[in-house]
Amino acid sequence: MPHDHHEPHSLLPSDPELRARALETILVQKGLVDPAALSALIDTYQNDIGPQNGARVVARAWANPAFKARLLSDATAAIAELGFAGRQGEHMVVVENTAAVHNMVVCTLCSCYPWPVLGIPPAWYKSDEYRSRAVKEPRAVLAEFGVALLGSQKVRVWDSSAEVRYLVLPMQPEGSHELDEGALANLVSRNAMIGTALAGAE
Ligand code: FE
Numbered sequence: 001m002p003h004d005h006h007e008p009h010s011l012l013p014s015d016p017e018l019r020a021r022a023l024e025t026i027l028v029q030k031g032l033v034d035p036a037a038l039s040a041l042i043d044t045y046q047n048d049i050g051p052q053n054g055a056r057v058v059a060r061a062w063a064n065p066a067f068k069a070r071l072l073s074d075a076t077a078a079i080a081e082l083g084f085a086g087r088q089g090e091h092m093v094v095v096e097n098t099a100a101v102h103n104m105v106v107c108t109l110c111s112c113y114p115w116p117v118l119g120i121p122p123a124w125y126k127s128d129e130y131r132s133r134a135v136k137e138p139r140a141v142l143a144e145f146g147v148a149l150l151g152s153q154k155v156r157v158w159d160s161s162a163e164v165r166y167l168v169l170p171m172q173p174e175g176s177h178e179l180d181e182g183a184l185a186n187l188v189s190r191n192a193m194i195g196t197a198l199a200g201a202e
Contacts, residue, residue, distance in 0.1 A: 102149055
C-alpha cells in the first residue's frame with residue numbers, strides 16, 4: 001500500500017499513542033489483528049530493523065569502492081545486496097557528503113523515512129519544527145545538532161517523499177581507513193545518515 005503523502009496529520013488527535021492503543025484494542029476485539037503478530041512486528045522494527053542496517057551499508061561503501069559506486073548509482077539494488085529491502089525503502093537514493101557538500105534529509109509534508117535501513121523515525125524528525133526549519137535555516141538546525149560544517153561545504157536539503165527515500169553517506173572519519181567493516185559501522189549513527197550528525201561524532 002503506497003504511503004499517502006497528503007494524509008491530514010493536523011486532524012489527528014494530539015496524543016498519537018492513545019489513538020494507536022485505541023485502534024489496536026478495536027482491531028484485536030474485532031479479530032482483525034492477532035496481538036502476537038502485532039508484537040512480533042513491533043519487536044522486528046525495534047530490534048532487527050534499525051540504524052544498524054544503514055550503518056552496515058555505509059561501512060561497506062567506505063570499505064569497498066565498487067560497492068560505493070553501485071550504491072550511488074542504484075541505491076535500492078545495492079542496499080538489497082546486504083539483504084535490506086521492503087516497505088518504505090522501495091526507491092532509495094544515497095547522497096554523499098564531501099568537502100564541498102553536506103546533505104541533510106527531511107520530509108516537509110509528513111515523516112517519510114527509509115525504514116529498512118533506519119527503522120522508525122525519531123520524534124524530532126516528525127516534528128513541525130524540524131520539518132519547517134530544516135528547509136528555511138538548515139545551517140542553524142545543523143549547528144543546534146552540533147554539526148560543525150567545513151567552510152567549503154554547501155548544505156543541500158533533500159525532501160523525502162512517498163516516491164523517494166534518502167540516506168546520507170557521511171564522510172569517513174580521518175584515521176579510520178584501516179578498520180574493518182564491523183568497526184566502521186560502529187562509527188555511523190542514525191543521525192549521521194539523516195545528515196544531522198557527522199560520522200564518528202556520537
Ligand atoms: Fe512524508
